[in-house]
Amino acid sequence: MAAPDVPVSLSAKYALIDDHWSPKIVAEFNGNHVKLVKVEGTFEWHTHDDTDEVFMCLGGELVIEVDGREPAHLAAGDLYVVPRGVRHRPIASEEALIAIVEPADTPNTGDEATAAEESWI
Amino acid sequence: MAAPDVPVSLSAKYALIDDHWSPKIVAEFNGNHVKLVKVEGTFEWHTHDDTDEVFMCLGGELVIEVDGREPAHLAAGDLYVVPRGVRHRPIASEEALIAIVEPADTPNTGDEATAAEESWI
Numbered sequence: 679m680a681a682p683d684v685p686v687s688l689s690a691k692y693a694l695i696d697d698h699w700s701p702k703i704v705a706e707f708n709g710n711h712v713k714l715v716k717v718e719g720t721f722e723w724h725t726h727d728d729t730d731e732v733f734m735c736l737g738g739e740l741v742i743e744v745d746g747r748e749p750a751h752l753a754a755g756d757l758y759v760v761p762r763g764v765r766h767r768p769i770a771s772e773e774a775l776i777a778i779v780e781p782a783d784t785p786n787t788g789d790e791a792t793a794a795e796e797s798w799i
Numbered sequence: 800m801a802a803p804d805v806p807v808s809l810s811a812k813y814a815l816i817d818d819h820w821s822p823k824i825v826a827e828f829n830g831n832h833v834k835l836v837k838v839e840g841t842f843e844w845h846t847h848d849d850t851d852e853v854f855m856c857l858g859g860e861l862v863i864e865v866d867g868r869e870p871a872h873l874a875a876g877d878l879y880v881v882p883r884g885v886r887h888r889p890i891a892s893e894e895a896l897i898a899i900v901e902p903a904d905t906p907n908t909g910d911e912a913t914a915a916e917e918s919w920i
Contacts, residue, residue, distance in 0.1 A: 683868055685877040707851035707880045708902065710831070730828035736876075747804055755857075756806040759828045779900065781829065 681706040688714060688736060692775050694799050701778060701786060702799040711782050713796065718773040724787045725765045731780050733758045738774030743767045802827040809835060809857060813896050815920050822899060822907060823920040832903050834917065839894040844886055845908040852881045852901050859895030864888045 686704050691714050695702055699721055701713035717740065733742065735752040742750040742758060745765040750758045754775075760766045768776075786796065807825050812835050816823055820842055822834035838861065854863060856873035863871040863879060866886040871879045875896075881887045889897075907917065 681880055681882075685871050685873050685879045687874075688876045688878060705853065705878055705880050707853050707900065708831075708883075710829075712853070712878065732826065732828050732833070750806050752806050753808075755809045757809060757826055757833065758806045759802055759826050761802075762829075779828065 688777065691799055692716065692737075698773070699786070701796055703796060704799060706782065709782055710779055711784075711796075713778045713780070714799075715776050715778065716773055717768060717770045717776055719770065721768045722787060723765055723767045725763060726760075726780070726784060727763055729781050729784055730762050731760045731766075731784075732778060733760070733768070734777040734779075736775040736777055738770060738772055740774045740776055741769045741771075743769065809898065812920055813837065813858075819894070820907070822917055824917060825920060827903065830903055831900055832905075832917075834899045834901070835920075836897050836899065837894055838889060838891045838897055840891065842889045843908060844888045846884060846886045847881075847901070847905060848884055850902050850905055851883050852887075852905075853899060854879045854881065854889070855898040855900075857896040857898055859891060859893055861895045861897055862890045862892075864890065 691704050695716050698716050698718045701715040703711045703713050705712040734757045737754050740752045812825050816837050819837050819839045822836040824832045824834050826833040855878045858875050861873040
């Protein structure tokens with residue numbers, strides 16, 4: 679799917695998401711994807727060896743445990759970057775709305791098998 | 800300045816900005832900058848030949864006039880991508896809070912002289 683040529687309402691897109699930990703692509707720029715994901719619970723520890731990962735919290739709260747750093751506590755309106763090669767684990771005690779930015783085809787867990795599962799909404 | 804290793808509160812950063820049309824860098828990932836900018840009034844028509852530009856409206860409303868497209872009307876929570884090489888002009892009738900994502904050292908107006916003026920907050 680081509681990048682949309684009209685503005686994308688993030689709240690309208692979130693309304694279309696009914697699962698957790700399954701990022702959906704909403705925009706593309708310079709070979710990067712902007713993805714929206716609803717999260718709840720504890721994700722697995724993983725590492726992206728070749729890319730930094732941007733997290734923006736748009737609703738709820740997200741904790742990101744990060745090797746070698748204090749856990750990052752994100753509330754709505756907070757932005758956080760996990761550097762490449764740094765192991766991390768996102769945790770949301772209640773449902774949170776997250777936007778991530780990363781290169782197209784970056785796997786969800788650092789495992790390439792998960793990249794193909796992602797799709798535009 | 801290195802990228803911060805703690806979450807960035809966008810509202811706290813906006814509170815530090817007291818001018819218009821002067822993007823401030825708040826995060827870096829994969830050679831890209833996330834910049835916050837307060838806008839009001841009409842900017843000049845310009846083109847970024849080598850990069851797509853991501854606009855996210857975080858407060859107020861922004862109209863982006865774009866060559867060959869209908870004007871894009873962004874409210875808070877809306878995202879829009881201006882493709883590389885496409886002339887555009889942002890307009891805000893009242894103050895609006897915008898986040899942009901683009902490669903580090905991308906000039907504000909497509910004119911390289913404006914890139915050096917940008918700084919971290």
